[in-house]
Amino acid sequence: MMSSRLNGFGFLAGQPHPDPHRKTLLFIHGAAQNSLFWKHQVSGLASHFNTVALDLPGHHQSKGPLCTTVEAMASAVLEFVDAAGLSSVVPCGLSMGGGIVLRLLLDHPSRFPEAILANTGARLKVLPDILEAARTNYDAYQKALFHFVVPEPHRTPALQAALGTATEPDNAPAVADLSACDSFDVMHMLTEIQSRVLVLAAEKDISTPLKYGQLLSDKIPDASLRIIQGCGHFSPMESPEEFNNHISAFF
Template sequence: MLLTIQGERAYCYTGGKAFNPAQPTIVFLHGAQNDHSVWALQSRYFAHHGWNVLAPDLPGHGRSGGPALDTVEALAAWLLALLDAAGVVRAMLAGHSMGSLIALEAACQAPERVTRLALLGSTWPMKVSPALLETARTDVQTAIDMVNIWSHSSIAQKPSFPGPGFFAMGGARRLKQHIAARNGQQVFYTDFSACNAYANGEAAAASVRCPALFIFGRRDMMTPPKSTRLLTSTIAHGQVVQVDSGHELMAEQPDAVLDALFGFASTSI
């Protein structure tokens, strides 16, 4: 699905199904230097089991035009504009890493529009080390390699990768390289800067009243479990699920993530 948001083209993957306004809607939000494809399994399952799916490429990422937006607040406003353009009044939001901050801020800006909130690989503050920020600005390939190593729990999941024929680390590396080649070298730096500067996380979390779900990777080095306590204590009614993975939990444990998300989405409010 192609939409026009704030004067720029925005691409949304719909999970292989036509958009049906009569069905509930879930929006999947990707993280830094990624696109909609990181939600491949989860988005298709929801789309084929009674849900509208919007898995957008954020501005300046993948097939969406315009520059990458440099604040979480601007990205949340863009998301709400996307819902308007798609004719969606209310939706469940699921965000990974940077996408989780966007979902959280959107729920703060327009709480009446968010039915449920799922935050994956999330933390606040989401600080980025000065060394990684500078590397993302000056040497994007090295930054990609650094993040790719830190985002996975191992080189190859044991006894085998959950998606036979695919290599999680190699696929993640190539996607980030593709984003850099297609959308410019500064996307990673812009994304990291937005995460690093976001200051409204605690206030946004305190405003959450809708059902909430946290999904964390037990071996996540990018947003380690111990760093998540402020969010989980502030959204005290949130359900917490841990899966055996690093930060790339949708790739390393796709079925466990899907089970948690779909079970959460299917419970009555």
């Protein structure tokens, strides 16, 4: 696994040069996070796919400015894909990243015939108290988030440390991302999606509950749902082997 930058974008990659004969899994992080969230997928799936995890603008190694809408984030992802010359791209997004993937599928259907939506929804409303906490006491927000969204059996020091590394240290990305999520809504457009989609939902996800994934699977014409048992909102880190196995099986 290697860390690099291109045209102002920071990213992780599973190999120094993508194989043009393989699919490219492009992992897109959630609100206030960065590419390090996906390290288990970038390394764990690199033997069968090109794997890339992107830092969205203003996050980790990517230059700003921060995007203020999910649509702008999707445009930035497309800019990176073009700059990197990636082909056969399969976008995989978690939470806010899933919203970005939905926009890509709606706005550029021919470019993304397959996609993965993880622990996300067609509408991503944010409670006012959560947004206010991110604005006024970011340290407390981070600590509360870990205990709120991670099921008790998975609340290990190792996972907390890994999430700390994968979370932006400054609250500006969190506020911008959560505000963008709050205005995101494509509920009425799901039936227009023609891509083949894998929906991954976590049994104990409180942030984007299982019913969100079930709705995506019901409304998107060519979608299949897989449920990761015992996990919460951060299932790619909580149970990376099972998460990766579902992706491998999809192809």
